Amino acid sequence: MKGESVRKKVRRINVNLDKCNGCRACELVCSAFHARPKYSSINPARSRIRVVTDEINDEYVPIRATNYTKAACDGRRVYTVNDKKYSECSFCGSICPVRKLFKDPDSRLPLKCDLCEDDPPQAEPLCVKACSLGALTYEEFEDEVPEEVKPDEVELGLKALADKYGAQKLADTFARISQKE
Amino acid sequence: MRYAETGYTLEVDLSRGNIERVETDPKLVELHLGGQGIAAKILWDRVPADVEPFSPENLLIFSAGLLHGTPVPGANRTAVNTFSPQTNLLAHSLMGGFFGPELKYAGYDRIVISGKAPDLVYLWIYNDKVEIRDATHLRGKGVHETTRLIREELREPDAQVAAIGLAGENRVYTASIEHGFASAARGPGPVMGDKRLKAIAVRGTKEIHVAKPAELFEVCIQLRDKIGESKDVGDWMAVDEDDSFHHNNFAWGNARTRIKDYWSEELQERWTRWKYDNMDRQKGCYNCSKRCINVINYKGRRFGYKCYGKDTYHMAAFKELDFTYEILPFAMDYGVDSYSTPQIIAFAIELYNAGILTDNELPDFPSDSGERTFYLLEKIVHREGIGDTLANGVYWAALQIGKGAEAYDHNTTKKFEQLPIKLGKLNPPYFLMIATAEKMAITQIEGSFPQDPIADLEAREAFIEKWRVVVPDEKFLHWFREWEKRNEISNEASCAITDWNEAMHFLDDSTGLCGFLSSFRGQFGGGVVYHINNLPNIISLAAGIEFDKDKLWKVFQRNRNLVRALNVRRGMRRVDEKPPEDHWAVRDHEFEQKLLDDYYEFKGWTKDGIPTKETLDQLDLGYVSEDFIRRGILTGDEGAPHKGSVTDKGEFETAGGAESER
Incomplete structure (x- = not known):
């Protein structure tokens, strides 16, 4: 069964590395916004966006926390951009077991970017608002995506049984049960 | 909490x-x-x-x-x-x-x-x-x-x-x-x-709390935008490639030589190319959207500089910008101050040229001034040979070398190398700032009141319009509006101007705010984001302690007098309070000493520059006055306290009080 395609709103933060001055205001406001009560404390270690910084390498990469991952990748790719070497971890937003980024410093629980969901909604995520240099910009656009079709529950169950026992056994069993009733 | x-x-x-x-x-x-x-x-x-x-x-x-x-x-x-x-x-x-x-x-x-x-x-x-x-x-x-x-x-x-x-x-x-x-x-x-x-x-991964989080956050979002947009804050020298100001006005070598028409279009084009061909980025400090630091990658060595730091080495060595790019990464990696160190080096070169230092002290001394600068830098940071003497700064080195070297120590105050500025006529507030400051560098004192009058009336009014909100009192507007010639300004104004300039620096020193957003920057453009009129509210929201303008001003006076007390207790006196003899070509000893008298009186200090008992007691520094009396530094009846708050309405003297000087 094929679903129709539908239009959906996509929210995105764009990062222009050349414009980042490394000030880390994005981290500061993120931690304030996600404090409870809101703005009550500042702690960049709790931020869901972090500027990976190495001033000797002139490296300033704001990355935001994406998904929790149970296992680390080998992280062995090294990218060279404008003669500067970057580890692939510099661009990775995964909440990953081998690094401290994006974990609450006290509980070690993962901290994931929610694009500053709020009621009423913020015009843009706070990190973008704090970035006066335009290194971070916010974009909302409509994108064509296939409509998600929820499979029928009975069909899903039968399919699983067929996978496990084979179609023939399933058919035989079904016939037997039907006759008894 | x-x-x-x-x-x-x-x-x-x-x-x-x-x-x-x-x-x-x-x-x-x-x-x-x-x-x-x-x-x-x-x-x-x-x-x-x-x-x-x-x-x-x-x-x-x-x-x-x-x-x-x-x-x-x-x-x-x-x-x-x-x-x-x-x-x-x-x-x-x-x-x-x-x-x-x-x-x-x-x-x-x-x-x-x-x-x-x-x-x-x-x-x-x-x-x-x-x-x-x-x-x-x-x-x-x-x-x-x-x-x-x-x-x-x-x-x-x-x-x-x-x-x-x-x-x-x-x-x-x-x-x-x-x-x-x-x-x-x-x-x-x-x-x-x-x-x-x-x-x-x-x-650190702990929390910082503020007293009024939501209100302060709102104020800060606006401030951050203003800082980002405004040309009146930050280090404009990071982006303005016209640096005729330093090169035509400041003295080269051992603070000796002015080259008034040094700057040219052709030079600017060449230097701009050097910079942008080798620049990685303009970067900022924590939580500030300015980009004051030029990050340069020159011949494989990366370093960052701001402000006048890009000029000091090549001006000391009579070279061009590329020489600074050659030496700065080494000097910074050794960790030496790029303001005073080049002056020590230029001082040593002068001594060599004068025959006071010879090949005995400087074996295999190169002939090129750039190579000499590298040679001396190495000697100094290793404290090797004559470098061991030079590493003590110009004042001490001159004394230790002797043989007339003292005459080449012409640009220090309180034993510290000053910026290499040699001008014609006296600027009275600058006389006070250089003489009485204990921060050793004029850039750490000047800043809220402009260095010079603005000749063009329209430009002057435009400046005042932006500046109006940052002045502590209307009288500063009046003084600036009436100011026509640099050396003609009343003693009353000079005292209050010096006081205000100091005040903003002392507040920055204690809040940790950057002078390019406040204390240093008002003189250029007028529109700073932090000033005595908005700081009390910002500090109150953050710290949960109510401050108003007068209370904050009193904190400045308290900190200022405590710093002076520290130095007075270590022996600093009026006799130490003098700018370099040749800082201005035209000097008038009598006028300067009267100005210093007036300033000490304004500050509530004795004729010897010591805060009086009344001044100290009024600033909750009774423990300092007790100590001074115990040591015999004060007798306790030296007279009146300082003149009080910044908004005191004294009689305006007409600008031109110093006219008799010329």
């Missing part, structure tokens, strides 16, 4: 290896705010006047500002205070970057370091875990490599590191403490080396 501050001081005794986390008295914030203000109080209480700078009893204090770590943008300058071996007075030193805020997130407002380690160590602060670690493997290493190695061995890429290079280890008087591309100069570097402390690394 403590707001804005953490409420804790980290005490480190390097002699005994003792580390303590000590709760501080909340009252100190109300009295001194933080930063250098509280550091001055600690130095007063704990370092007796006869303690030598190179003594284990001397303290080295790294202070975060009161507003560090709060949402207030541009609060990131760390104050480093101690007693300087060069001047034997309080070392006033500030560095930008990220150190102070990180220290706050680690749970401390300051680090007070005493004693002396048996061998080279570094300090590692990770929240409540603090270790004194071996640093013998870092001996002689440059500051960048030291930073990299420390981060690697701690596995903490986010650790903020402040380190000394070889110059600091060798106790070169002009050694700096380097942190990223920021540096703390004017005294603390050699003391850090004397304490055998190679570096401090700090990482």
